Amino acid sequence: MTAKTASVVLRLGLSAQLSAAAGPFRIVIESGGSGGTLRPVLLEGTRLRGLLGDKLRRLQQLQCIRHYSRYSANRIMTGSDTFRFSDYDCIGFDLDNTLLRYQIGNMIELEYRVMSKFLVEERGYSEKYLLQPPDLDFLQKGLIIDFQRGNILKLGPDGTIHQATHGTKKMAEAEIMAYYGDEKKWEVTTEYCENMLVAWNGPLSEKIRTVLDYFDICSTLLFGRIIDTLDEEAHERIGHYNVWPDILDALIHMYSRDHFDQGVGGYFQALKQNPEKYLLRSSPKLVSWLRELKKSRTTFLVTGSHVDFANFTASYALGPDWRELFDVVVGFAKKPGFFTGAKPFVRLEGAVETEPLEASQLERNQIYSQGNWRDLSLLLERVSRKDHPRFLYVGDNLIQDVYTPAKFTKADTVAIAEEMAAEGMKDHPHHLHPDAPYLQSQFWGSYFVTGSSPQQQEEPSLWADLIKRYAKICVPSMDEVARYPMDHSYNSFTESESCADGYYPAEPMKLVN
Numbered sequence: 001m002t003a004k005t006a007s008v009v010l011r012l013g014l015s016a017q018l019s020a021a022a023g024p025f026r027i028v029i030e031s032g033g034s035g036g037t038l039r040p041v042l043l044e045g046t047r048l049r050g051l052l053g054d055k056l057r058r059l060q061q062l063q064c065i066r067h068y069s070r071y072s073a074n075r076i077m078t079g080s081d082t083f084r085f086s087d088y089d090c091i092g093f094d095l096d097n098t099l100l101r102y103q104i105g106n107m108i109e110l111e112y113r114v115m116s117k118f119l120v121e122e123r124g125y126s127e128k129y130l131l132q133p134p135d136l137d138f139l140q141k142g143l144i145i146d147f148q149r150g151n152i153l154k155l156g157p158d159g160t161i162h163q164a165t166h167g168t169k170k171m172a173e174a175e176i177m178a179y180y181g182d183e184k185k186w187e188v189t190t191e192y193c194e195n196m197l198v199a200w201n202g203p204l205s206e207k208i209r210t211v212l213d214y215f216d217i218c219s220t221l222l223f224g225r226i227i228d229t230l231d232e233e234a235h236e237r238i239g240h241y242n243v244w245p246d247i248l249d250a251l252i253h254m255y256s257r258d259h260f261d262q263g264v265g266g267y268f269q270a271l272k273q274n275p276e277k278y279l280l281r282s283s284p285k286l287v288s289w290l291r292e293l294k295k296s297r298t299t300f301l302v303t304g305s306h307v308d309f310a311n312f313t314a315s316y317a318l319g320p321d322w323r324e325l326f327d328v329v330v331g332f333a334k335k336p337g338f339f340t341g342a343k344p345f346v347r348l349e350g351a352v353e354t355e356p357l358e359a360s361q362l363e364r365n366q367i368y369s370q371g372n373w374r375d376l377s378l379l380l381e382r383v384s385r386k387d388h389p390r391f392l393y394v395g396d397n398l399i400q401d402v403y404t405p406a407k408f409t410k411a412d413t414v415a416i417a418e419e420m421a422a423e424g425m426k427d428h429p430h431h432l433h434p435d436a437p438y439l440q441s442q443f444w445g446s447y448f449v450t451g452s453s454p455q456q457q458e459e460p461s462l463w464a465d466l467i468k469r470y471a472k473i474c475v476p477s478m479d480e481v482a483r484y485p486m487d488h489s490y491n492s493f494t495e496s497e498s499c500a501d502g503y504y505p506a507e508p509m510k511l512v513n
């Protein structure tokens with residue numbers, strides 16, 4: 001490399017072309033659009049050093065308002081990449097279904113019971129289908145509800161509707177085309193696939209809802225059964241429905257944070273009375289792994305649960321000293337908005353929220369409520385005593401815990417997908433999940449592919465694609481990583497279509513070529 005010509009590869013994920021305001025210099029940044037694909041950044045010129053100062057400051061400013069690439073320089077240069085927990089200074093975790101595992105089968109049965117009872121007794125829906133035992137084969141994470149049409153959809157990465165039901169009745173391909181056009185695409189879900197946060201609290205949240213974890217997974221079955229009933233009563237397909245607000249009310253009734261203390265709603269009482277029926281104790285190996293991690297890294301917990309419920313579940317799973325495992329604990333964090341918004345942190349006295357706090361008022365070894373990533377990262381920077389710490393976040397909710405932090409912050413992510421264990425993995429066909437019948441679906445096919453044919457090789461589902469693009473690695477549970485020391489080196493996901501790297505202990509069976 002000479003002073004006359006130079007090229008520098010930078011880790012920036014934005015599309016921009018800056019003209020040579022500083023003379024005969026050229027900066028080209030190429031990005032593959034919204035997909036986050038990054039091309040090298042080329043700087044050419046004779047006064048490279050001076051240019052770097054000015055332009056990089058500008059680029060960093062731009063970077064603050066655009067998304068970040070998750071690809072490291074190593075990935076760009078060599079096409080392969082590795083991942084180690086020990087490469088990160090600040091490591092954070094979601095609680096539910098991440099550090100704390102549930103007995104998913106019992107939980108789903110409870111949720112279905114509580115919600116169906118609410119819909120029959122409080123909203124007057126017919127009990128004919130709603131009060132039947134849940135059809136477990138209909139349940140799958142990641143399905144999308146089309147409120148107005150009464151349909152439930154399974155999408156591919158580009159938004160194509162590969163499978164759909166009206167109510168609980170499966171549609172033939174021609175019927176999907178009749179609803180959504182020959183391309184089997186709907187502008188709402190296509191926009192959603194381009195920016196998933198638009199359906200969180202934007203205008204699209206009035207049209208669609210994705211069931212993303214085991215807390216709302218019953219919503220599709222309840223919705224489908226109500227649509228079946230309404231059509232049957234009308235002796236025709238009604239075509240336009242307004243059922244979702246009632247199901248949302250059932251979810252709110254079940255999970256309202258005040259209901260834990262007040263003992264109403266049915267859900268929290270059941271967990272309080274029989275925690276052993278619904279919660280699993282985390283393995284001693286995982287607890288020691290977290291203890292070991294905290295010795296040399298800054299650790300934090302960010303959970304959507306209010307602090308009283310989080311204390312109840314975390315004490316059960318991780319032990320009464322669970323708070324010692326983390327430098328900072330955040331409860332009632334409104335993910336995914338936590339990672340993109342500016343809601344202030346709120347001080348807690350016991351479980352009562354008192355006053356909003358500035359970033360500078362936050363301290364180590366505290367529990368806070370609400371808040372936002374920007375303020376938390378400033379605190380983590382202080383606690384870790386690093387100027388530019390590397391952040392990692394681990395969670396099971398692919399939009400809240402993986403997509404949003406990976407796309408909108410500097411954090412890398414690890415995804416948890418229990419479906420890997422339930423469906424079986426390459427060379428691990430018997431790695432069975434105790435609640436596999438609740439996680440497997442013949443009806444919809446594998447969670448990781450779009451189709452439902454047991455024989456055919458199908459294309460990856462929207463969710464398998466998201467995992468590959470936004471997570472470093474994906475595991476069925478935290479126990480999988482607790483088996484190894486912190487500096488264990490994993491091959492992480494790469495852009496290569498055929499590469500199976502990134503899933504541990506092995507690729508999901510349906511993704512094996």
Ligand SMILES: [Mg+2]
Pocket residue numbers: 094095096097098213395396397
């Ligand atoms: Mg979770």
